[in-house]
Structure formats: structure tokens, C-alpha cells
Amino acid sequence: MLRTIQSSNKTKKTKVLDAKEQIEARDMYWEAVSSDASKEGYLERAEERLLVCIEKNPFVGEPHVLLSQVYLGRKRFLEAEREAERGLVLLLQWGSPWDKRMSWEGWIAWVRVLLMKSSDQSWPDVSWGDLELGSCPLRLQFVRACLCFTKIRFNKKIDESVDACR
Structure with a gap:
């Protein structure tokens, strides 16, 4: 190859x-x-x-x-x-x-x-420390990254959800 x-x-x-x-x-x-x-x-x-x-x-x-x-x-x-x-x-x-x-x-x-x-x-x-990787701020960053990557724009409802978890 x-x-x-x-x-x-x-x-x-x-x-x-x-x-x-x-x-x-x-x-x-x-x-x-x-x-x-x-x-x-x-x-x-x-x-x-x-x-x-x-x-x-x-x-x-x-x-x-x-x-x-x-x-x-x-x-x-x-x-x-x-x-x-x-x-x-x-x-x-x-x-x-x-x-x-x-x-x-x-x-x-x-x-x-x-x-x-x-x-x-x-x-x-610790093994269970990775549970924090599912915390709200991280999930939101993940969602933003995925949505930005796929070029889907945030709508008002998603933005409100993001603001609520900050």
C-alpha cells in the first residue's frame, strides 16, 4: 500500500x-x-x-x-x-x-x-472517575462539537438547553 x-x-x-x-x-x-x-x-x-x-x-x-x-x-x-x-x-x-x-x-x-x-x-x-466525563458541561461540549462538525446550526431550543446547564 x-x-x-x-x-x-x-x-x-x-x-x-x-x-x-x-x-x-x-x-x-x-x-x-x-x-x-x-x-x-x-x-x-x-x-x-x-x-x-x-x-x-x-x-x-x-x-x-x-x-x-x-x-x-x-x-x-x-x-x-x-x-x-x-x-x-x-x-x-x-x-x-x-x-x-x-x-x-x-x-x-x-x-x-x-x-x-x-x-x-x-x-x-480512579476507575469510577470517568463518570465525570458524562457531566452536563462535557456533554454540552460534545453536543456542540458534533453539531458543529456536521454543520447543523443551533436552533433557539438547543441554545436555551445549553444556557440552562452552564
Whole structure:
């Protein structure tokens, strides 16, 4: 598979991904996703596997999104933001998910949450801490992001609901 990637200095580079690289990237991704999160050192192992995945196949967004989540869990907020931004760009370029366990819209929504949390420099420390991710202000930001993304304009009723939750 021949893909073009744009580097930070705006020059385009091409890279041929052979089947072996794609399989290795997929396997590293799956190991990171399916490993036991309750075991000691989980985040470190997931980070290593996701970095290898990205090295083997830098053209898909989901590994960047998950790496962003790992960085948030390790309180590495700048790196989390960078990876979330890269993941979002790739997801938007593709227009369909590479990891089909979740819809493309679900990936977009989740990466926007990660961007917001990395910008806020906050992430829950306990398993149940992610319940706050469903709080009213966050849901409203999510709704606004989704509606803006799909270019649907807010009507008066939605604006009133948003104002009521502020």
C-alpha cells in the first residue's frame, strides 16, 4: 500500500507499506487494546505497543487516539494533546474507522473528549472517575462539537438547553 504523509515542514513523503508491516501494526495495536488493564505496568506496555504500531503504519488515526488516552492516564498532557490532534486529523482524512469496533463518529467524539481533557490537563485517577466525563458541561461540549462538525446550526431550543446547564 502506497500512502503519502505530510511531515511537519509541509513536505510530502511517500512510504510503501507492505503486508508484513500492516500485519505487525495491527498485531501491536490489538495487543495494546486487549491486554489486561488491571496488571501492573499496563500503561507502559500499551504505550510501547502503540508506538510500534504507529511506526509500522503511521497512516491510521486510532493508534494515536489510544496513545493519547495512555498519555492522559500518565499525566503527560502535552503529548496527549499532540497525539489526539494527529489522530483526529487522520480520522477526518480517512472518513471511516480503521478499528471497526466503534463507529467513525464514536472515534471522533472520543478524540474530542481527549483533546478537551488534555487541554484542561485533567484525567480521572480512579476507575469510577470517568463518570465525570458524562457531566452536563462535557456533554454540552460534545453536543456542540458534533453539531458543529456536521454543520447543523443551533436552533433557539438547543441554545436555551445549553444556557440552562452552564
